[in-house]
Amino acid sequence: MINRTLxxxxxxxxxNKDRKPLVLRGARQVGKTTLVKIFSVQFExxxxxxxxxxxxxxxxxxxxxxxxxxxTISFVKNKxxxxxxxxxxxxxEIQEVPAAINQLRYFYExxxxxxxxxxxxxxxxxxxKRLKFPVGRVFFIQVRxxxxxxxxxxxxxxxxLAALNEVPVEKYVHKxxxxxxxxxxxxxxxxxxxxxxxxxxxxLQLSDIYDSLLVSYxxxxxxxxRNPNQTQILRFLMNNFIQKAGERxxxxxxxxxxxxxxxxxxxxRILEKNQLLKLTYPTTAEKLPITITKDRKPRLQVLDTxxxxxxxxxxxxxxxxxxxxxxxxxxxxxHLTGQELLxxxxxxxxxxxxxxxxxxxxxxxxxxxxxxxxxLIPIExxxxxxxxxxxxxxxxxxxxxxxxxxxxxxxxxxDTVQNQGMEYYLMSLPYYLVFKIDQYLNWFENEINx
Numbered sequence: 107m108i109n110r111t112l113x114x115x116x117x118x119x120x121x122n123k124d125r126k127p128l129v130l131r132g133a134r135q136v137g138k139t140t141l142v143k144i145f146s147v148q149f150e151x152x153x154x155x156x157x158x159x160x161x162x163x164x165x166x167x168x169x170x171x172x173x174x175x176x177x178t179i180s181f182v183k184n185k186x187x188x189x190x191x192x193x194x195x196x197x198x199e200i201q202e203v204p205a206a207i208n209q210l211r212y213f214y215e216x217x218x219x220x221x222x223x224x225x226x227x228x229x230x231x232x233x234x235k236r237l238k239f240p241v242g243r244v245f246f247i248q249v250r251x252x253x254x255x256x257x258x259x260x261x262x263x264x265x266x267l268a269a270l271n272e273v274p275v276e277k278y279v280h281k282x283x284x285x286x287x288x289x290x291x292x293x294x295x296x297x298x299x300x301x302x303x304x305x306x307x308x309x310l311q312l313s314d315i316y317d318s319l320l321v322s323y324x325x326x327x328x329x330x331x332r333n334p335n336q337t338q339i340l341r342f343l344m345n346n347f348i349q350k351a352g353e354r355x356x357x358x359x360x361x362x363x364x365x366x367x368x369x370x371x372x373x374x375r376i377l378e379k380n381q382l383l384k385l386t387y388p389t390t391a392e393k394l395p396i397t398i399t400k401d402r403k404p405r406l407q408v409l410d411t412x413x414x415x416x417x418x419x420x421x422x423x424x425x426x427x428x429x430x431x432x433x434x435x436x437x438x439x440x441h442l443t444g445q446e447l448l449x450x451x452x453x454x455x456x457x458x459x460x461x462x463x464x465x466x467x468x469x470x471x472x473x474x475x476x477x478x479x480x481x482l483i484p485i486e487x488x489x490x491x492x493x494x495x496x497x498x499x500x501x502x503x504x505x506x507x508x509x510x511x512x513x514x515x516x517x518x519x520x521d522t523v524q525n526q527g528m529e530y531y532l533m534s535l536p537y538y539l540v541f542k543i544d545q546y547l548n549w550f551e552n553e554i555n556x
Contacts, residue, residue: 108260108301115247115452116145127210127222131454132249133381133409134227134326135319137297142196142223149194153183157202166203172212194221201226211243228326230379246454251295251410253449254541260304273545274518287538291442292424294412316416323382330376339365339373348417351408352441382409388462392505394482396459407458411442429515431489439537440473440487443513446540461501470497478547485511502530513537520553
């Protein structure tokens with residue numbers, strides 16, 4: 107079991123005297139159950155209830171009230187009373203018994219001393235059937251694939267992590283960091299894939315795991331098909347959406363199909379509810395608040411970049427690459443940057459943002475915009491000279507600050523950019539440092555102010 111950075115957030119939840127039952131959300135196989143098992147060692151007693159099992163379902167379906175429920179759980183699981191030992195109760199796959207979702211409020215109201223965590227891989231599909239979590243009675247955390255930091259933990263790269271904590275990082279670590287980040291880009295962050303890779307460092311031994319992941323996702327998705335036609339559309343989408351990762355898409359005739367926009371859009375939303383992808387819509391805003399425009403083409407963010415590489419059959423390109431911005435038209439490093447930016451926030455509501463200008467005079471697009479201290483910081487993932495960042499120039503001519511970021515394969519550098527009478531500051535960072543973007547933006551501000 108590999109420790110995850112999310113454990114710190116769970117410890118903070120535990121220490122909160124006014125804590126509510128915690129609900130972990132995330133796709134299947136991102137490590138929710140393993141995370142709770144690691145966390146459970148902090149408690150005197152751990153009870154794991156899995157509602158995919160018939161005998162555990164019966165406990166929740168037959169109990170008339172929460173008092174009877176906890177007595178039944180203690181008895182069936184052969185555990186001591188919740189009142190005599192500090193106990194963590196873990197309700198796994200809670201979506202299988204929707205009534206259990208509503209019972210969470212009674213744990214909060216009647217047994218506040220009990221620590222309760224629930225998890226489910228398909229919660230959004232259950233909630234779409236007019237079921238709701240008790241408002242104000244539960245707390246949510248999003249579990250995502252391993253971040254680069256967690257990937258390094260899995261590989262026992264303790265010295266590397268220590269070096270990365272120095273801001274700015276020393277130049278002598280650059281070559282090794284690029285190598286490790288390219289390994290992460292190749293393998294991705296699915297926990298079983300990473301743990302297997304950590305044992306042998308051989309990507310050729312990961313094929314069966316990738317295949318089994320996709321099969322399990324297809325099996326889940328088809329449970330929620332309304333009719334044979336939608337089943338057919340979902341199967342088509344499952345076999346084709348991964349290869350379009352990082353691209354802006356249209357629903358109608360997606361991937362050269364004959365499916366119409368409405369039916370394909372509905373299929374995409376089913377996959378999104380199952381957290382296999384995110385549809386990221388653009389904004390035209392250069393200042394907060396971020397307002398998205400759903401009448402423009404969304405960009406497709408898939409659950410994990412390792413899955414993208416495997417099913418798109420482009421792993422060989424990454425193995426031989428020394429600069430990911432020049433690999434596969436920069437598509438993979440942009441997608442991985444999105445994955446890393448998502449991993450920085452544990453809220454289920456957290457999403458990505460990118461900026462566009464689309465008009466008759468000129469089109470422009472900035473890869474990401476990142477909220478920081480009331481500013482919207484543009485982030486471009488590109489190699490080459492700073493003078494060719496045309497979209498960045500347009501964005502910076504309209505915003506209310508002078509800070510911009512470029513991610514690339516080079517060393518850390520701060521430049522003053524002048525373009526058509528405008529001046530702003532550009533921080534160029536090695537793309538492996540995106541998971542420390544907040545620390546580097548703070549350093550960036552201090553550098554230009556001093």
